[in-house]
Amino acid sequence: MRVAHFDCFSGVSGDMVLGAVIDAGVDPAAIRTVLESLGLPIQLEVEKVKRCGFAATKVTIHAEDQEDYRFLPDIEAILAKAALTPKQRELATTIFRKVAVAESVAHGMPLERVHFHEVGALDSIADIVGAAVGLDLLGVERFTASPVAVGSGTVKCAHGIMPVPTPGTAELLKGVPIAKCPVKGELATPTGVAILTSVVAEFVETPEMVIETIGHGAGTKDPIEQPNVLRLIVGKAQGRPSLGFLADTVTILETNLDDCPGEVIGYAMERLFTAGALDVFTQPIQMKKNRPGVLLTVICEPSRVPDLEAILFRETATFGVRRTTAARSKLSREAVTVETPWGPMKAKRGHAAGVAVLTPEYEDAARVAREQGVPLRDVYEAVRSAP
Numbered sequence: 001m002r003v004a005h006f007d008c009f010s011g012v013s014g015d016m017v018l019g020a021v022i023d024a025g026v027d028p029a030a031i032r033t034v035l036e037s038l039g040l041p042i043q044l045e046v047e048k049v050k051r052c053g054f055a056a057t058k059v060t061i062h063a064e065d066q067e068d069y070r071f072l073p074d075i076e077a078i079l080a081k082a083a084l085t086p087k088q089r090e091l092a093t094t095i096f097r098k099v100a101v102a103e104s105v106a107h108g109m110p111l112e113r114v115h116f117h118e119v120g121a122l123d124s125i126a127d128i129v130g131a132a133v134g135l136d137l138l139g140v141e142r143f144t145a146s147p148v149a150v151g152s153g154t155v156k157c158a159h160g161i162m163p164v165p166t167p168g169t170a171e172l173l174k175g176v177p178i179a180k181c182p183v184k185g186e187l188a189t190p191t192g193v194a195i196l197t198s199v200v201a202e203f204v205e206t207p208e209m210v211i212e213t214i215g216h217g218a219g220t221k222d223p224i225e226q227p228n229v230l231r232l233i234v235g236k237a238q239g240r241p242s243l244g245f246l247a248d249t250v251t252i253l254e255t256n257l258d259d260c261p262g263e264v265i266g267y268a269m270e271r272l273f274t275a276g277a278l279d280v281f282t283q284p285i286q287m288k289k290n291r292p293g294v295l296l297t298v299i300c301e302p303s304r305v306p307d308l309e310a311i312l313f314r315e316t317a318t319f320g321v322r323r324t325t326a327a328r329s330k331l332s333r334e335a336v337t338v339e340t341p342w343g344p345m346k347a348k349r350g351h352a353a354g355v356a357v358l359t360p361e362y363e364d365a366a367r368v369a370r371e372q373g374v375p376l377r378d379v380y381e382a383v384r385s386a387p
Contacts, residue, residue, distance in 0.1 A: 004138060005206055006145035006196060007231035009179070011187025014127025015059045016217035017195050020232035021134035022046055023057035024215025030137060031130045037083035042126045049218050052227040056218035059130075063122035072100045075125070082129065085136065091198060092132040094303040098172060098194040101306045106167035124191050131195050138234065142327075144207050145200045147177035151187035169193055175325060177203050182225045192230075198302065201249045201327040209235040250278065250328050251302045253309060255318040256285065258293035265294060268315035275311055276304045331357060338386035340379070342368045347383050358384050 006012065006020075022028050028046045035044055041064035049058040075096050079089055135143075150165045150173070157166060164186050165173060172193040181187060212235045219228040257265065269280045279299040287293040296316065300308050305323065312321050331350030338347050338358070346364045350357040360383035369376040 001141045001237045002139055003142045003144065003207065003209055003235060003237045004140040005209070005233045006143065006200065007206070007233065008146050008148040008188070008196070010181065010183065010219065010226060010228050010230065011149045011151060011189075012192035012196055012230055013187075013189040013219055014124060014131060014191035014195060015061070016219050016230035017131045017192060017232075018127055018134060019046075019057040019059040019217030020215040020230045021131065021138060021217070022059065022215070023217060024138065024213050024232050024234050026134045026137045031133050034083050034088075034133045035126055035130060037081070038078055038125070038129065039081065040078070040122055040125065042122050044126065044130065051218050051222050051229050052224070054216065054227045054229065056216035056227070056229045058218040058220075059127075061123035061126040063126075072096065078125070079129070084129070084133070088129075088132045088136050090303075091136065092129050094198045094301075095128050095132065095191075095194045097303050097306070098198060099168070099190050102168045102171035102190065102194070104306075105171050127191055128195065135195075135199055140234065142201055142237070143199045144202050144204050145196055146205060147179040147203060148173065148193065148196070149179045149181035149183075149187050151181060151183055151185050153184040155186040166190070172197060175323075183223045183228075185221070185223075187219075187228075199249075206233065208238040209233070210238060211235040248328055248330070249302060250326055251300055251305050252324045252326055253298040253300065253305070253312065254322045254324075255296050255312055255316065255320065256287060256293055257296055257316055257318060258287050258291045260294070260316050260318075264316065265296065268296070268311065271311050271315055272298055272308055275307050276300065277308055331355060338383055340368075340382045340386060342372050342374075342379070342382075345379075345383055347386075358386065360384070 018031075022031070028044060032044050035042060043062040045060040045062060047058050047060070049056055076093060079092055082089070084092065150169070152164055154161050154163055155166060165188060166186070168190045169188055172190060173188070176193070176197060211233055214234070215232040217230040217232065221228055265282065272280045277298050277300045281297055283295045283297070285293050285295045296312070298308055298312070302325070309321050312318055333348055333350045336347050336349045337344045345368060346361040348359050348361065360380055365376060365379045365383065369379050
């Protein structure tokens with residue numbers, strides 16, 4: 001399995017991620033092509049620089065016009081028109097949504113009212129979109145990262161002088177281990193942290209791997225204490241041979257309920273599935289004072305967390321929701337049509353080296369069972385045994 005590790009000993013920013021990806025071998029021309037499709041007056045400059053005597057790639061975004069305020073729908077409209085693959089568009093959208101949610105929490109305002117100032121600027125749009133494209137083109141199945149150096153002191157931003165990390169960045173850093181660093185100032189930016197947490201499955205020291213290439217992305221400043229670079233190490237994972245499973249990250253939401261009628265829980269589950277939850281299930285539990293209760297668990301993509309948490313609070317009247325991040329391995333899957341004794345039927349095929357699964361779509365299978373008067377299990381078996 002191809003893996004990559006971010007070494008964030010000098011923090012992380014959008015331009016540092018982009019520089020590291022290009023330094024690791026991604027063709028900047030491919031990124032420029034996508035940036036041009038945004039229809040915005042931006043240009044990508046790539047140059048070799050030195051930071052404390054070490055070579056690195058510096059990316060600079062030149063923008064003819066800076067619009068200070070954009071809302072999330074404005075950003076999504078720009079992404080919808082760009083020449084992005086579905087995977088790249090999803091990643092870019094996830095990053096922007098992370099920043100929006102962090103700003104929403106930090107400033108105590110509804111998500112739809114959050115305006116992007118620093119992140120709405122053209123250079124940050126280019127950083128995020130460029131990073132989404134570059135990280136995809138790396139062909140990496142799993143990302144890890146070291147604890148993140150955030151810096152210290154204060155920084156001047158749109159809301160005045162703020163301590164490091166700023167409120168928005170601190171919100172994005174929840175659940176992320178941070179590291180001390182002798183450099184004063186802001187080392188971890190909202191854009192950089194949002195990119196990192198959107199792709200990283202685990203924050204660890206350098207994992208076991210056979211190194212293939214190393215990229216260094218330079219930050220703007222050149223402090224004397226240490227090189228202001230983000231190191232990206234790319235290689236093949238060591239240990240048990242990979243079976244070709246796909247790897248990603250999911251968020252697990254949990255809440256304990258002891259005063260919620262079953263009908264309300266059932267309705268909440270329907271709402272959660274409709275809003276994009278990957279799975280929702282309940283388990284009986286024994287709570288304090290020996291009260292029987294229900295553990296409601298939701299598994300979702302990280303970008304879905306704000307909407308799904310809102311449903312949990314609104315529909316169940318819970319006082320709290322626990323949130324954890326989990327690495328997930330899964331089969332590569334595709335929608336297929338297979339031939340059965342009752343005609344063509346829809347199914348999902350999952351596969352990796354040495355593993356193959358064929359599962360019928362339930363609604364299609366149930367329809368055939370009703371119309372043909374045959375047991376549902378027979379329909380399932382027919383689909384699973386199809387060539």
